[in-house]
Amino acid sequence: MSATDASTPPATPSTTPGKVQLTPADWIRAATEVLVDKSIDAVRVDVLAKGLKVTRGSFYWHFQDRDDLLKQLLRSWRDAATEQIINRFERSGADPEALVRELASLPFRGTAAFNSASIELAIRAWARRDDMARQVVDEVDAKRLSYVSQCFVALGYNFQEAGMRAFVLYSYMISESLMRGQGTETQRQQRREFVEKFLLQKP
Amino acid sequence: MSATDASTPPATPSTTPGKVQLTPADWIRAATEVLVDKSIDAVRVDVLAKGLKVTRGSFYWHFQDRDDLLKQLLRSWRDAATEQIINRFERSGADPEALVRELASLPFRGTAAFNSASIELAIRAWARRDDMARQVVDEVDAKRLSYVSQCFVALGYNFQEAGMRAFVLYSYMISESLMRGQGTETQRQQRREFVEKFLLQKP
Numbered sequence: 001m002s003a004t005d006a007s008t009p010p011a012t013p014s015t016t017p018g019k020v021q022l023t024p025a026d027w028i029r030a031a032t033e034v035l036v037d038k039s040i041d042a043v044r045v046d047v048l049a050k051g052l053k054v055t056r057g058s059f060y061w062h063f064q065d066r067d068d069l070l071k072q073l074l075r076s077w078r079d080a081a082t083e084q085i086i087n088r089f090e091r092s093g094a095d096p097e098a099l100v101r102e103l104a105s106l107p108f109r110g111t112a113a114f115n116s117a118s119i120e121l122a123i124r125a126w127a128r129r130d131d132m133a134r135q136v137v138d139e140v141d142a143k144r145l146s147y148v149s150q151c152f153v154a155l156g157y158n159f160q161e162a163g164m165r166a167f168v169l170y171s172y173m174i175s176e177s178l179m180r181g182q183g184t185e186t187q188r189q190q191r192r193e194f195v196e197k198f199l200l201q202k203p
Numbered sequence: 204m205s206a207t208d209a210s211t212p213p214a215t216p217s218t219t220p221g222k223v224q225l226t227p228a229d230w231i232r233a234a235t236e237v238l239v240d241k242s243i244d245a246v247r248v249d250v251l252a253k254g255l256k257v258t259r260g261s262f263y264w265h266f267q268d269r270d271d272l273l274k275q276l277l278r279s280w281r282d283a284a285t286e287q288i289i290n291r292f293e294r295s296g297a298d299p300e301a302l303v304r305e306l307a308s309l310p311f312r313g314t315a316a317f318n319s320a321s322i323e324l325a326i327r328a329w330a331r332r333d334d335m336a337r338q339v340v341d342e343v344d345a346k347r348l349s350y351v352s353q354c355f356v357a358l359g360y361n362f363q364e365a366g367m368r369a370f371v372l373y374s375y376m377i378s379e380s381l382m383r384g385q386g387t388e389t390q391r392q393q394r395r396e397f398v399e400k401f402l403l404q405k406p
Contacts, residue, residue, distance in 0.1 A: 037332060039242025118331045124381060125328040128321045129240060138384040145385060163390065164397040168371070171378030175370070178327060178377065181341040182348060187366065194367040198401065 022054060024062040028073050035073070036118050040126045040133075043070070074136040077123060081140045085147050096154035097200055103148065103169060104196050107176035108188070117177040145170055156202065165199050225257060227265040231276050238276070239321050243329045243336075246273070277339040280326060284343045288350050299357035300403055306351065306372060307399050310379035311391070320380040348373055359405065368402050 030052055031043045045066055049056045063069045088102065107113060127133035145166050152162035172195045176188070183191070233255055234246045248269055252259045266272045291305065310316060330336035348369050355365035375398045379391070386394070 038244050041241050042244060121324075121328050121331060125324050128324060134384075138382075141382050141385055160393065163386070164394045167378070167385075167394050168375065168398065171374045172371065174378050174381065175374030179341075179344050181337075182344055182370075183366070190363065191367045191370050195371065198371075 022052060022058065022062075024072065025076075026052065027059065027062060027069060028076050031069055031073050032077070032119060035126070036122045039122075040070070040130070043073075045069075071132065074123070074133060077119065078136050078140050081120070082143050085144055089147060089150070096151040099151050100155075100169065100200060101196055103151075103173060104192050107173050107180075108192075113177065114180070121178070141170075152199070155200070169195065169199055225255060225261065225265075227275065228279075229255065230262065230265060230272060231279050234272055234276050235280070235322060238329070239325045242325075243273070243333070246276075248272075274335065277326070277336060280322065281339050281343050284323070285346050288347055292350060292353070299354040302354050303358075303372065303403060304399055306354075306376060307395050310376050310383075311395075316380065317383070324381070344373075355402070358403070372398065372402055 027048060030048045034043045034047060034051070043066070045056055045059050049059060059069075063072070089099065107117075123133060124137055127137040145163070148166035148169055149159070149162045152165045153159065155162075157165060176192075182188075230251060233251045237246045237250060237254070246269070248259055248262050252262060262272075266275065292302065310320075326336060327340055330340040348366070351369035351372055352362070352365045355368045356362065358365075360368060379395075385391075
């Protein structure tokens with residue numbers, strides 16, 4: 001769901017400059033910002049250190065090298081993207097229909113959804129030419145699809161039907177967040193209801 | 204449709220090096236490759252000139268500046284992406300059902316579809332932070348959606364229903380090309396049939 005609320009807050013040093021005590025998470029946030037604003041090639045230790053107003057050397061307290069940072073960035077995105085959907089499932093109790101409706105509304109959750117979708121899109125673009133990123137994106141898609149499938153299994157569909165419906169719902173979510181400019185507010189509302197109604201038909 | 208066959212062939216000078224006679228299209232192809240392999244920030248006149256084995260100066264025979272190149276790159280992508288769908292419509296004659304099936308099969312058209320989807324994804328990522336790119340992407344999405352809607356109007360749906368069905372089909376196409384790794388060949392086939400069957404139900 002390029003349209004979740006697993007967004008990353010802006011990178012700010014944990015303490016005031018001059019006496020900064022950066023955590024690995026600070027570096028990962030800064031790297032994620034550069035990935036979205038520029039590209040993965042622009043994610044370089046010197047660029048990040050300059051942005052965070054610290055020396056290059058302090059980077060190596062937390063990471064072996066740039067590759068280690070990229071790995072941790074992906075892992076951090078994967079965990080946020082996965083946990084966030086698991087949490088929704090646990091909060092929702094036993095009502096799969098409410099959960100389908102909630103998932104369909106995710107792309108419309110304002111700035112957080114937008115930022116989160118921008119991060120995800122940048123990672124997907126990177127994954128077109130990097131195996132490590134590709135693997136993590138595939139893993140996240142697979143996990144989300146498998147969770148969404150469970151809703152439809154709970155609604156009484158067999159595994160195959162549930163998987164197909166999950167794919168349609170997930171596709172819809174990705175596309176709404178990719179195409180925020182398409183249609184009026186009313187049209188977006190109508191197509192959401194259309195998708196929900198279709199997917200929630202009793203088997 | 205991040206999954207079309209409007210792909211761009213690799214950039215090669217029109218004649219042998221030493222006596223190169225580059226066209227604007229050569230520069231645009233080279234720029235598109237760099238956009239996909241690196242990022243829009245890496246699309247710089249000096250980098251392209253080096254890759255094409257010509258002097259920077261020859262760039263200015265064709266383009267006012269880098270911005271002019273980027274504008275023409277977007278225009279070229281937009282035209283390819285739009286023409287390609289219009290051509291399908293004209294070739295298909297009067298059979299909207301066959302056209303829906305053809306559109307649903309587009310993401311599975313091999314390497315050309317993959318390359319084309321990679322270009323589109325890179326442009327979408329760029330469009331998250333650039334208004335000029337954003338406008339062109341919105342325009343392409345709108346045009347494709349309006350063509351796809353026509354299929355459903357021809358099948359007897361009213362405009363509103365046709366628009367919603369077009370959105371679902373287009374979402375499906377984008378997502379299949381984004382998530383090539385998801386599911387087995389059989390599962391991909393099943394979900395394609397599922398989407399077609401649903402969308403082609405007589406009104």
